[in-house]
Amino acid sequence: MSTALPATAAPTTGRPPRGPRGLTWTVLRLHRTALIVWCLALAAATAVLIWMYAIGDEARRGMSGCATPATDGLPSCAAVDAITADETYSAFLGLITTSLSYVIFPVAAWAGGALIGRELESGTARLAWTQSVTPARWLAAKLAAPAVVLTAGTGGLLLVNLWARQDDDPNLVGDWYLPDVFLATGPTAVAYPLAGLALGALAGLLWRRALPAAGVGFAVTLALYNVLERYRDRLWPTATRSEQGEFELPRSAWQQDWDITWGRYPGEGTPVSTSATFHPRSHYWPLQYVETGIVLAVAAAATLAAFRLLRRRMP
């Protein structure tokens, strides 16, 4: 927290030093380990995704229809089954997708523990406030610098992920309504970590101790994640389809409820009528926007609460 040094040293050299200065520089310098870990994780994920894009065409050939022996238009099954790229592609894309949807948890624990809780516990925050930094500006820098780094990172990784998934073949990359696929293919991927940052920071300000704040930040985001996963299907009205007899929905439909009316003998023959409620593929964007809105609202409310709490405590 020797922040003031470069700021006061600058005038003597005649020209301001290059790169980030003042509070931003302090935040980045203090949390350089976290920054390095984040950059390494992003680099590794990007490298894996580029590799996945490179084997994407071969993976799709490994999923294509086949015939034995090879007939016109269809390759031989032996050639198709010999391709192992589709398994590699599915496994690694699944790993990146799941990891991207879990970024909120380490972010919340870090924000509660290392970013805010530790500073208040050890008193370095109060030291900073006696320098030329007001508590509100201190918190603003603490939130803004990681928010920018997180948004850039998750946003970039999201775009690379979408690029590597190519045509979104559900056999290779999972159906759009699977929880982790949903969270790693749209704006929710950027919104969730920001909510983790805000909730973690609020937990840090409330508890003022590193470990309890890290635990509470993690627990709160775990609850948020699971509540939204549980009620995601209710964030937009479902479509309904009722027909005489029976029918099947396409795979792209996210089935919600299935109601079968039987005749005199339940379970025998063809049912009298079938009714299904579901989300068609076209509900993807409405669902994404509503959920992103909710998560960003949670982030904004937590940020507001953090500033009010800080102001009330520091008149």
Next chain:
Amino acid sequence: MTAVTLETSTAAAPSRGPRGLLWAMLRLHCSALWFWALLMAVGVGTLLWAYGPGADAAWAEYRKVGCGGTAADLGCDFTVPAYSRYDTAVGIGAGILGLVPFLAAAWAGGALIGRELESGTAQLAWTQSVSPARWLAAKLAVPAALLTAGSLVLTLLHRMLWSSDGVLRMAMTSREWHHGITFQANGTLATAYALLGLAVGVLVGLLQRRTLPGLAIATAAQMALMAVTVALRPHLWPVETLTDKDEYPPFIGMVVGDGALTSTGARIEDPICVDNAKCLAEHDIVGFYRDYHPSSHFWPLQLVETGIVLAVAGLAVLAAFRLLNRRTGAAV
């Protein structure tokens, strides 16, 4: 920690309840103890709900959609609301058991050891009548006892559910005995991994001597160790093999590998001839095999893995004691 020595040396009559190091442990980590009690209450409550009303509702709904009759087809492969609620409840119970090892590692690396060494309260305790080795022994023994008790209770409840919902589970094909979290929650592994988490956390805490790095590295180390043991799991007991002349044997249990057999009995990678007789003759293929673990291998697999996990935990504890001894040996 001063309170302990004062109390034991000055009080004429020994006070009731836990004393000495045990009392200090419970007092210091009072919030962790409460959290553990709360987590166990949630786990037990959820599993008991699933066992009673949850299972009843799922059964009623299962019969309503016409499954379980003569023609079990349409809708029976679709998870219906009451069953999915039941499945969620069981998933929460098993999920808590799956999460405990990581929580134990994070807590042990951060709060139990790292913080004490960072703030110097450990060194203060060692200047009282507590030797470093006894201090570490108490740090390990008390959480180990609580972790074991809690995990075993949840495991027993999970086993009780598992033995009662067989038909329902099979119809919905949602959980299998060899699936990761289910496999751990049905046997001794959940407890063994919780103890491994504690041991890894303690060792990392002693190595790092700082709270937050201790927490982060302990969690990461536990994840890495578990990734290795889970990958080893299918190879810990001899597999059973099914063979068939014309096609692949049925896909049952925990499948480890499959391929084609030649007339000499050698195993080769399947060239995928399907029904092409010329191709089959060319590769000298006379049959197909599939290596798998039937459900009767549950306990052998479970116990061998438990043994390995406990051995690794034991090594971590040994390393922790040696490290502490070497670091404090000169001072004592």
